[in-house]
Amino acid sequence: MELHNYIESLIKPIQSQEVKLAVAEEIKGHIEEQKEAYMEEGMDEKAALEQAILSMGSPKEVGDAFATIYNLTSEKKNMIYYSIFSLLGLALIWCLRTLDTYTVMIKIVGVILMLGGVIAAASEKWANLSFYYFKNQSGGSTMNSYAICAAGIAFFSEEYWQWLILSVIIGLVVYFERDMIGKCQAKKTDRYLYKTGIAITDIDYRGKANIDGEVQKVRVTHDKIKKGQNVIISKVNGFHLIVEAISP
Incomplete structure (x- = not known):
C-alpha cells in the first residue's frame, strides 16, 4: 500500500477536518522517520517504506483508535466557550436591570447582534478561522461569534427566563450550522487530500x-x-x- 493511500484510509473514521489533517501529518512524519531508520539498516527506499507502513498496523484499526480518542468534535468543545460567554451575559443583564437602561433601542441592538453572531458563526467555520482569528498591529484580537451572540442575548433579554430560552435556541442554531459545515469540510478532505x-x-x-x-x-x-x-x-x-x- 502506498503512503498516501494508507493515510487516506486511516483518517476516514475521524470526523473533524482539523484532527484529520493533524493526524495525517503526524502519521506521515512517523512513517518517514521509520523509513529512514530501515534504510540505515540497509534496506532500499521502496522496501523501507513498505516495512514502515506495515509497522503501523491496519489503517482501519489505527484510524478507529484515533476516532475514539478525538471524535469529540471541535463544535462540541466550542459549546463550552459559548456557555461561558452566555453566563457572563448574566452579569450584563444584571447591570442593565440595575441601571434601568433596557429600552427598545437596546433590544434592537440585541436582535442585530444575535443575527450577526449567527451569520458570523457560519462565516468563521466556512473560512476555518481560529478562536482568536485576527491580530492587529497593536496586538489586539477579534473575538469570535460566541461572544457576539452572548452579548446580543443579554441586550435583548430583560428577564432571566428570556436569557435562558434564547441561550439554548441560539446555541443549538450555532452548533448545528457549524457542525454541518464541518462535516462538509471533512468530506472534502477525504475526497481530495493527497x-x-x-x-x-x-x-x-x-x-x-x-x-x-x-x-x-x-x-x-x-x-x-x-x-x-x-x-x-x-x-x-x-x-x-x-x-x-x-x-x-
Missing part, C-alpha cells in the same frame, strides 16, 4: 489544477507553481485545496 494532478494555470496564491479529471480551484502557501507542473493536494483548509509541486 490527490495528484496538473496545474492548468500558473498558481501564484490562487490558480486552477486538473485533479482526477476535474478542474479545481487551488491555492499555494509557498512557492509559485507554473502551468503544467505536477501537483499534490497537501492540505484542505476549510474548503480551499492547498497544493504543492511534485516531481513527475
Whole structure:
C-alpha cells in the first residue's frame, strides 16, 4: 500500500477536518522517520517504506483508535466557550436591570447582534478561522461569534427566563450550522487530500489544477507553481485545496 493511500484510509473514521489533517501529518512524519531508520539498516527506499507502513498496523484499526480518542468534535468543545460567554451575559443583564437602561433601542441592538453572531458563526467555520482569528498591529484580537451572540442575548433579554430560552435556541442554531459545515469540510478532505494532478494555470496564491479529471480551484502557501507542473493536494483548509509541486 502506498503512503498516501494508507493515510487516506486511516483518517476516514475521524470526523473533524482539523484532527484529520493533524493526524495525517503526524502519521506521515512517523512513517518517514521509520523509513529512514530501515534504510540505515540497509534496506532500499521502496522496501523501507513498505516495512514502515506495515509497522503501523491496519489503517482501519489505527484510524478507529484515533476516532475514539478525538471524535469529540471541535463544535462540541466550542459549546463550552459559548456557555461561558452566555453566563457572563448574566452579569450584563444584571447591570442593565440595575441601571434601568433596557429600552427598545437596546433590544434592537440585541436582535442585530444575535443575527450577526449567527451569520458570523457560519462565516468563521466556512473560512476555518481560529478562536482568536485576527491580530492587529497593536496586538489586539477579534473575538469570535460566541461572544457576539452572548452579548446580543443579554441586550435583548430583560428577564432571566428570556436569557435562558434564547441561550439554548441560539446555541443549538450555532452548533448545528457549524457542525454541518464541518462535516462538509471533512468530506472534502477525504475526497481530495493527497490527490495528484496538473496545474492548468500558473498558481501564484490562487490558480486552477486538473485533479482526477476535474478542474479545481487551488491555492499555494509557498512557492509559485507554473502551468503544467505536477501537483499534490497537501492540505484542505476549510474548503480551499492547498497544493504543492511534485516531481513527475
